[in-house]
Amino acid sequence: MQKKPELNGTLLEVKDLKVHFPLRGSFVERLVGREPGSVKAVDGVSFQLQRGEVLGLVGESGSGKTTLGRALLRLAEPTEGAIVYDGRDITRVEEREMRSLRRKMQIVFQDPHASLNPAMDLETAVGHPLSIHGVTKDKVDMRRRVSEMLERVGLAPADRFLTKYPGDLSGGQKQRAVLARAIMLNPDLLVADEPVSMLDMSVRAKILELMIGLKDEFDLTYLYITHDLATARFFCDRIAIMYLGRIVELGQTEEIFANPRHPYTASLLRAIPEPDPAKGIPRDLPRGEVPDAVTPPHGCNFHPRCPRAFEVCGWEARDVRDLLEERWAGMAEQEFTREQALIGDLDALDEVSEIARVPSTEGVRSRHVVELLERIRREQPETRLWKGARSIEEGGKEALIQFHEGLEPRHLVVDSVEVECHLYDDEARGRAEEHARKGRK
């Protein structure tokens, strides 16, 4: 582990930041005035970045981590909330001004091949920031500065590299050049978006070591965006775990790894394939994938996949569809045909509602659907969804599953770790116990 850096003051503060991308919607939708909705890539995120620290932003694809990183530099436009950089609110600063601010805020992307212009030699590419920002126009001075920086990042002797093109370099060498270009203007903040993910295993350590060295030498502050918990553990002072646009857990690295609070963090940690044949993959990992960010799940975003979800986590109609489809996958065909014959079009369940209206097929009484659902509950009582179900009743042509009221997880601090999960919320737990008690009566 690295030693703790000296922290002196907040460099960046993000307050309840949202970045939504509006969907265009079809012509008809616009005609009837229906809102086409938006992709809620970042949906209410707050954190602070201390000077000199490395904060890891960890999440799966679709978690919004890349959008968040880009929004900090205003490469994606914030919809709501505030970004305060070095004491100054930059959320609505004009692009002109932003450009000069970006001398101090730099970003490195995942794919070094795509980050370098293939037609530009390294001298021009790495020296580009100097000419763009008018630091120097003097050819000799420029070459001197570029050479120094190339040697610093391990592209030595510089003379050999000045005239090279990206195509002549290996992946690791390209990422070194990209880092050189980012550091050229002596920035304060470096947002590194998966800087080692596309590199070979044996090269990753070299680039990480380089980044640690550069940080100490140039007093940098890093936001390290990654899906890889192993490098994050090694590299970061603190870690924020993102899921579907929200930070679900944030704390000191050792604490997060020793004692993950959020069920999502715990699942991620167990899923990492370790180079140790004695350790198999656990069988009980969350199923499914990160859901669509246009209509995120009701209540807690993670509830449909959560192994510990309970009464108040936000059960809804769409969860019933998942339950039925999961059941039918791999079922013997006869049985599937029999069950499917009772239930009508599952699209009826595609709505955000605490009442699931499970349609019966034309001519089938809703009583039969209720019976089927009750049988499923008896067969798989451990399925988390049933904790949320208050009642299953007949209702005309449908069977109605009424769920308990879902709650939005609140921002909590548990032993210095920030977490958004009902498991740590006494009020939510109390409410759930009440529901459970009433259910037993």
Add this chain to the structure above:
Amino acid sequence: MSVLSARDLRVWYGTSRGPVRAVDGISLEINAGETLGLVGESGCGKSTLGRSILGLLPRGAVIDGELLYDGQNLTELSQRDFRRLRGPEIGLIFQEPMTRLNPLMRISDHFKETLEAHESSLTDEEIRRRSLDALGGMGIPPTRFRQYPHEFSGGMRQRIMIALTLVLRPKLLIADEPTTALDVLVEAQILQILGDLKKNADTALLLITHNLGIVAESCERVAVMYAGQIVEEGAARTVFSQPAHPYTSELLRSIISLKTTELHYIPGAPPDLADPPNACRFHPRCPYAMQVCTAKDPIEVRAETGQRVLCWLHGPEEEIPPGGKAPLEREAIAVAEEA
């Protein structure tokens, strides 16, 4: 019983810089129902080896040696014969599920097309049943059989791709980085599916990957490739706990895992295969290099721990010339060669 056996297999690519020896004298067996992991870094030739088994080498590639499948030498097979083999005999799972399904075709049509191409005697009802069975095994519900690829998530598309491969019941399956584009949780699901494969069917699996963690979790046997050669091959447990080749042990040390407390890496970079180093390909980067390593090609031996290894540290003693074991005086590896 071996499904596939390679003996002294070589594949060259002609380039402007001269021939690139991507596969350089490989011998390897894959047994029925086993999962063999083939690991190596980019450019070591592992994908070329996979492609040569499928007859998918690019034009201009030259193949030599023996590649026996079911009594036929695949190196001599025509493209026409390969077409009959690919699918029902040897299946392939690609890296990017997003781009491999036709966006204009329903999932049901993908299956219909595949099955009709290889088993023309099937009735529509049989096709439907076989498809739904394969999909069900991958956790795709029958209600979604008639949907289009865009209606599925990345992980589901990869499972559909696997079902589409398995529906033909191949004896050998080649999976080239099947989980690289996926997240850890989805990756774990796919690895479980591949792991269950050998329990339920007698399918042999060649899993090509750069991720040693994946190999550790899903393979019984592993072959480590470096610069076109297999430098070590043996039981996964042994190779991971007692690696015999210095490249394997250095690679294992340089992986950043949850247990990493200190960074380690292999100096230098993998060689240019158009102009590889003399004798042992790894000697310029090897911490234990000896005089003999620059002078004579290493000879394959069995290490005391049981794995096959291509390294002079394990002998054979009688082939090492006098003084050959003296450590190699090395000129510092130029930083310029760093990856």
